[in-house]
Amino acid sequence: MEGHARLLITCTDRPGIVAAVSGFLTQYRGNITALDQHTTDPEQGCFFMRVAFRSPDVEPPGNWLRAEFRREVAEPFEMDWHLSFAAEHKRMAILVSRPDHALLELLWRWSRGELPAELAGVISNHPDHREAVEAFGLPYRHIPVEQGAQEEAEAAMLDQLGEWGAELVVLARYMRILSPGFVAQYPSRIINIHHSFLPAFAGSDPYRQAFERGVKLIGATAHYATSELDAGPVIEQDVIRVSHRDGVADLRERGREVERSVLARAVRWHLEDRVAVWGNRTVVFGT
Amino acid sequence: MEGHARLLITCTDRPGIVAAVSGFLTQYRGNITALDQHTTDPEQGCFFMRVAFRSPDVEPPGNWLRAEFRREVAEPFEMDWHLSFAAEHKRMAILVSRPDHALLELLWRWSRGELPAELAGVISNHPDHREAVEAFGLPYRHIPVEQGAQEEAEAAMLDQLGEWGAELVVLARYMRILSPGFVAQYPSRIINIHHSFLPAFAGSDPYRQAFERGVKLIGATAHYATSELDAGPVIEQDVIRVSHRDGVADLRERGREVERSVLARAVRWHLEDRVAVWGNRTVVFGT
Amino acid sequence: MEGHARLLITCTDRPGIVAAVSGFLTQYRGNITALDQHTTDPEQGCFFMRVAFRSPDVEPPGNWLRAEFRREVAEPFEMDWHLSFAAEHKRMAILVSRPDHALLELLWRWSRGELPAELAGVISNHPDHREAVEAFGLPYRHIPVEQGAQEEAEAAMLDQLGEWGAELVVLARYMRILSPGFVAQYPSRIINIHHSFLPAFAGSDPYRQAFERGVKLIGATAHYATSELDAGPVIEQDVIRVSHRDGVADLRERGREVERSVLARAVRWHLEDRVAVWGNRTVVFGT
Amino acid sequence: MEGHARLLITCTDRPGIVAAVSGFLTQYRGNITALDQHTTDPEQGCFFMRVAFRSPDVEPPGNWLRAEFRREVAEPFEMDWHLSFAAEHKRMAILVSRPDHALLELLWRWSRGELPAELAGVISNHPDHREAVEAFGLPYRHIPVEQGAQEEAEAAMLDQLGEWGAELVVLARYMRILSPGFVAQYPSRIINIHHSFLPAFAGSDPYRQAFERGVKLIGATAHYATSELDAGPVIEQDVIRVSHRDGVADLRERGREVERSVLARAVRWHLEDRVAVWGNRTVVFGT
Structure with missing residues (x-):
């Protein structure tokens, strides 16, 4: 099993995105089990990331986590994002x-x-x-x-x-x-x-x-x-x-x-x- | 080495082509070492064959063999054909x-x-x-x-x-x-x-x-x-x-x-x- | 469809095998639709061939054809062979x-x-x-x-x-x-x-x-x-x-x-x- | 070009590693351009990560950066790590x-x-x-x-x-x-x-x-x-x-x-x- 939950994120590239996302997860005792990130070339500047993580604090449906993530991370970076739980197909x-x-x-x-x-x-x-x-x-x-x-x-x-x-x-x-x-x-x-x-x-x-x-x-x-x-x-x-x-x-x-x-x-x-x-x-x- | 010489043949399909070609080669002590044949579906009726063979009687340039093959096999079956020797690149x-x-x-x-x-x-x-x-x-x-x-x-x-x-x-x-x-x-x-x-x-x-x-x-x-x-x-x-x-x-x-x-x-x-x-x-x- | 019937043959290599098999089939109005042949290198001298053919004269079970093939071709060349009909699974x-x-x-x-x-x-x-x-x-x-x-x-x-x-x-x-x-x-x-x-x-x-x-x-x-x-x-x-x-x-x-x-x-x-x-x-x- | 520099890291898994590494890079205006991370299954608990990044502050040979990284991140997490610059083959x-x-x-x-x-x-x-x-x-x-x-x-x-x-x-x-x-x-x-x-x-x-x-x-x-x-x-x-x-x-x-x-x-x-x-x-x- 990859983890309890995963985030799929798309946004305009700029410094600090990985730090913001991983820092956020650390706050909630999230342990990242798989992370893959891709940035298109500089002119296009698109940032893509998928993060799978486990945390003892996080259970589906996790609406509070979604709200926190939106406020602390997604809105500042203007992300398209999607949080899902491995247990929710x-x-x-x-x-x-x-x-x-x-x-x-x-x-x-x-x-x-x-x-x-x-x-x-x-x-x-x-x-x-x-x-x-x-x-x-x-x-x-x-x-x-x-x-x-x-x-x-x-x-x-x-x-x-x-x-x-x-x-x-x-x-x-x-x-x-x-x-x-x-x-x-x-x-x-x-x-x-x-x-x-x-x-x-x-x-x-x-x-x-x-x-x-x-x-x-x-x-x-x-x-x-x-x-x-x-x-x-x-x-x-x-x-x-x-x-x-x-x-x-x-x-x-x-x-x-x-x-x-x-x-x-x-x-x-x-x-x-x-x-x-x-x-x-x-x-x-x-x- | 596949053989001394090879024939690549295309013609309209009809019974007896393989027999004619292989019978011809047998006359000249040809031993077939690789043969691959394909016939397209009945309506199209195209026959393709590649034969590699060895024979103690056959040396390049082999013009007499070409003449015999043309007369005995290729013309009766109206073949497009090509005889080449492995030694002649x-x-x-x-x-x-x-x-x-x-x-x-x-x-x-x-x-x-x-x-x-x-x-x-x-x-x-x-x-x-x-x-x-x-x-x-x-x-x-x-x-x-x-x-x-x-x-x-x-x-x-x-x-x-x-x-x-x-x-x-x-x-x-x-x-x-x-x-x-x-x-x-x-x-x-x-x-x-x-x-x-x-x-x-x-x-x-x-x-x-x-x-x-x-x-x-x-x-x-x-x-x-x-x-x-x-x-x-x-x-x-x-x-x-x-x-x-x-x-x-x-x-x-x-x-x-x-x-x-x-x-x-x-x-x-x-x-x-x-x-x-x-x-x-x-x-x-x-x- | 490849043909009505097929032969799978193994024997010791020597000149004339393809001619014998294809000549035999021609006698019974067999039209070869796919033929693939392989000879191992000279020292080993093993001959392998698969022939698919159609013939208006040949119907399963074709025991007479098997008997003829055995007598005329398979025994003289000491073949291991197998004749099967596409219609007989x-x-x-x-x-x-x-x-x-x-x-x-x-x-x-x-x-x-x-x-x-x-x-x-x-x-x-x-x-x-x-x-x-x-x-x-x-x-x-x-x-x-x-x-x-x-x-x-x-x-x-x-x-x-x-x-x-x-x-x-x-x-x-x-x-x-x-x-x-x-x-x-x-x-x-x-x-x-x-x-x-x-x-x-x-x-x-x-x-x-x-x-x-x-x-x-x-x-x-x-x-x-x-x-x-x-x-x-x-x-x-x-x-x-x-x-x-x-x-x-x-x-x-x-x-x-x-x-x-x-x-x-x-x-x-x-x-x-x-x-x-x-x-x-x-x-x-x-x- | 993937970036100016890259880190290849191996250590025992625990929460906070990605946050520590990416936070460190953010301090030095590092923009992560490719990140790939893998954690083996929980019993084994091995963490692997490769991070490529660009930063206006970082030039080879970058020894000060190595020293900082060692002190702030690598030693606390007991990492095997390697920093290299794309320009240094x-x-x-x-x-x-x-x-x-x-x-x-x-x-x-x-x-x-x-x-x-x-x-x-x-x-x-x-x-x-x-x-x-x-x-x-x-x-x-x-x-x-x-x-x-x-x-x-x-x-x-x-x-x-x-x-x-x-x-x-x-x-x-x-x-x-x-x-x-x-x-x-x-x-x-x-x-x-x-x-x-x-x-x-x-x-x-x-x-x-x-x-x-x-x-x-x-x-x-x-x-x-x-x-x-x-x-x-x-x-x-x-x-x-x-x-x-x-x-x-x-x-x-x-x-x-x-x-x-x-x-x-x-x-x-x-x-x-x-x-x-x-x-x-x-x-x-x-x-």
Whole structure:
């Protein structure tokens, strides 16, 4: 265990930030167990830090600690910050269409304790996965998207996510494009898996595109969804080697493995507060 | 050693090709030491094969064998084919601009016997690498490209390549775009290294593009040059992991390593007749 | 689809083998769709070949073809050989102890059509996985191994495997050492996954061994079981990067991913007749 | 540039260390530009930290700063610590036997500014590399090791290293075993490259061992030399894929590439004070 609690901080760089944060924690008998810090180059001057700590004085929900930290440290340094407790898992929902490999990978890892989330449920535009999902003791909500009725479907999805109190939405091969309005409800809190090494082969049927270009490696990219398709901040990517022997169907099959592992890593890192967004890039701490 | 000689064959698929080729070789006491064959899917029906063999009857230049093979096998099956002897290395020339890492990697490996080429010489639009190249006992030809005089420079380069009898031209970070007319002189015989994982980041300054997109892996691509920039058939690609800590200069530095190894592999495979071109893709045998 | 049928051949090298095999297939209108051949160096003189072919004349069970091939080709060249039809899947059984990740990976891939096997059933020394296995419509046989009663348990397992007609036995994290007598019943037909990069960390608790040695990569090895523990011919290996941040529990968790993919690849290659054993090594064709 | 200076700290864990160090730096207008911290699990309770910072008040040699830090922070917390300035490169010497690939890789990278070292010179038990080394403007010292005269040779080497003021000794394929007495002169300051994935294939001719075991990946390991052969703390490892086609000579050739890159990374990390030793393991920060 890394610690009882962690802080993820972004602010404009200036001297004294580490001293202020660590000094604050020392006041409350906090023992820092992992700290990772990054400053972008001098012109940009962005400061990022993740601190995991333990303290006998600190228990969830820790609202007094949040108030003290805000007053003593966060406001003086104008920080974007987030305090979370290891014992309080984020509420997560999964959206999925027909392909089930990414969904099952997440459910599996979650059931083994590898994903520190409170899994609220699964929404799909297909009825297919109900049995598999309910076998994990999770609610499955089928919200079909009728021709021309995207808006109603998205409203129903947002209602369901709101009802579940979702803090993270994972698109585990959800094959429909979400509207900018939907995406804006969960800024840097929707993780999508795209089945290519972005920015190569954005858009539809990337394995066919890869086959036609004759690449020697195929990949997958987990990124935060933004209003622009397949263009959000990348959290994690990986590739595997393919050859002339692989047709489109082979690429699809081999690609599933890398999609599964890339998405699982990205989701885990988000759940552990390891990912900070910096423009269209990410800082990923201590993995 | 794989064998004395090898055949690289492309033709329309039909039954009996392997039997015809192997039967032919058996007639001349050929012992096949490595054979790799690939057929594209039925609709496309392309047949590719590489055969390495030894025979006490076969010595370079082997023109009688070529004539027999043409008459007995290649013409009946309408093959594109190429017979080469392991003892006869291809003549290779290198074109390079200012960055020297890819050039030096090739010279180094060649001097150790890792690249089975007869290295004819190096051409550059810069004078910088003369000493390094001449230390390997190789001619260095400086052909500057004056503003608006690309045509004259290319003519001089083609003259030099012709004089050297170059069979393979390697662009080891040659930073100028060659005209379609130049490229057409060496179809599937110019290998370029592009410093990105194509098709991502084609064109100029790919490391900056990669930095700006915030990718988590950077790569390099060795491909045959065609009249379209960075769009020719890919021979080899590879990637390495980068992080938020890496600025553009770091990507450039880390990328050199993958550029060097990807180019060296692609050149070697070409020299060993392992690469067949199939439309805008390649078949790479037995690596 | 690669073809209707395939031959996997091992014999002493001499001229004419490819010609004999391909000539034979041509007689029966066989069209070779993939051929991969390897000869070890001259002193050793071992010949290995895998041929996939299609023919309108050939249907399973094809006993007449086997008889013809034996007489015309296999006996004259003293071959070890195996003819199989793509439509006839090998019968496979899985042995597993408590960890279920390797088991579930195989069941999943099999249910998606990624493993061309007829899955006969699962045997375990623990009762835990009955529900998961039966959900795939497969029989689950619990054979506990009592203290001092290894022999009886193995006899029961062999009976069950015999009843199922198992042609391949996969040890998907079966944590007990099988006796030489058991292993001898399935020579080169028991695939084990060992959770280290063999020969490093053979034996028990390899992740702890890896942690204590402070390695920077951990791996997994799929190999054929032999009478010597963790020493049989390696089919496939892979590794993933770890760091000082990873304790033994982290290594165990991260290792699962590589165990799963390495085992799945090895099993698939065996099922597709891609693996030939050569002393304590393997030849793996066309993957 | 990461910063003007950096601290690498090891001590027993307790609350307040980060606050003490960062508070101290703030006093002297230090701005932390990169901080990475690791605490081993509670029972072991070891604290490691690397801090890079800039300050207008701090210039090399900075002895007053060292004195202040010792008194105010290091002594109270009983730290092992090391302060270095980015502008002051460590003095490095290379020992090499006949194979030159690791040597040349280091010289090359150094000459491009990729290795922040002051390269003092090269010592070899062979005369072969004089020309190559002197071409880089570096002294080459040939110290042959006569049969039975290892002791004298080592004394001469230690003299030379002492004269050069070497702070880091790199064994770039130095093929003789150094005595414990020699190694003890440079604790955690001799980096060796071993041409296998340790602990597999320690000792001599690891590529032959790898061939004979039939592994599917080969590797290289950079580690600190200790009195026990090939058993010191691992700094970096990597692997590449090989196949049944590769004989011992092929493994040797392919392995060179991974040896070169693994050693270069390890040397660089040491030069940048990223490596802390923890028993027989290492902590490698922020790479």
